[in-house]
Amino acid sequence: MFDEKLKREFAKRVLAGEINDSLDGKHVNVFGWVHEVRDLGKLVFIVLRDVSGVCQVVFRRDELDESALKALNSLSNESVVFVHGVVAKQPKSRLGVEIVGETLKVLSQAAPRLEYDPTEKVSASLDVRLKHRILDLRRQKVKPIFILGSAVLKALRDFLYGRGFIEVRTPKIIGSATEGGAELFEVKYFDRVAYLAQSPQLYKEQLTTVFEKVFEIGPFFRAEQSHTRRHISEFTSVDIEQAFADMDDVMKTLEEAIAYVYQHLVNNHQKELSMLGLTLKVPKTPFKRITYDEAVGILEKDGISLKWGEDFGTPHLRALAKHFHGFYFITGFPTEIKPFYIQPSAENPSISESFDLMYQWLELASGGTRVNEHSVLRERLIQKGLDPKQFEDHLKVFEYGMPVHAGWGLGFERLMMVLTRHTNIREVIVFPRDRFRLTP
């Protein structure tokens, strides 16, 4: 019960992470989870954890009243407690400061012997960690990932709002699966079949005719059989689309957005970065740009040749990454391997106005200039073996006045992998959904 008495105590709460020398001698209230107990007999140390971090509380059994003693003896790891005590500088403590506990209340008793121990004394496999994800998230090496994730989303929004973009939301339940490409999930939609959206592409293009600059940050779904460290069934895409712009304009927006995110984390999140053992350097813009043709040439010299017109496979990208460190763009992919809405180049229609943003061998984003002429778009659909009739609603918009426009989609979790140096995308998703994982 969160009664009036407890509420009054909570109003005077100090966070564990804020317990420091300057509070020496002050009475404080702390609320949190029992991270660890070290019982020495007459002396009991508990490490208390809350959202901000951990602090140490010491109890002297001799000096406690009966209710505090009882609470102390029943303490289990991860129980929620309220502690009132005096802050004391303590050179004998590794943190240099501790709370001498005077009262202790167990607010929620945790079951003994949890399935998984967040103190990091024994390691656990990723599979076990994800099965008990809530306990895993409490670890000091995991929680900061998601605090940073929140900061990245804020930075991206701040940046895009600052550039005059309007945030939009497009449907995640769609009626047609005819666009080709990725496999879609089927869902029951009353008495009809519907699909989960794989991207906001067509909607965001249409919306540029109203709002000119739009962006969306949202979940999208791919029903691929992929079994890799960088693919999942449900992911978050950061998508922008801009009217009166071409690929060069939106590439600039993209690299500046990335640099802005880095700067935001460096300025405001040193604590989380250091908890994860990370030091970030803001990448220099503009990023390096190479063309598809140049990349093919480099691969050829390395003896990993590729027929012109083919897309890069994983071995190709890994080989390329040996030549380019950090972020770089690959531009001008063959029109053949790009979707119907990508604009073929005017000088050479077999090359398209397209780009991918890479980090080493990881593809982070892809985008380009879009086809904006109704007749060309219709033609491109037919070339791709798609049926223009299935795209009536979309094509119609191209008769309502469609300026030249461009945009990109950035994989949010892939950016998080790069920022936090994790090699498995599941590490940076709270509850990942992959080919074999549907719970928790």
Add this chain to the structure above:
RNA sequence: GCCCAGGUGGUAUAGCCAGGUUAGCAUCGCCGGCUGUCGCCCGGCGGACCCGGGUUCAAAUCCCGGCCUGGGCGCCA
């Protein structure tokens, strides 16, 4: 989907190749002790061979199938 590796107490592992041990160690949980721990320490107790079939006097160990996990590749407007 294909290829490779693996599945031993709640967790992390040894044992498996060369079949026969009371299945070892750590952590964990419980009980007891300890006034400066910080991966506390010390003593006691508890808890495991993924499932099914086969070979054998005997299977955690060898063989076959399944399920699951990790990694690689493919798929991935």
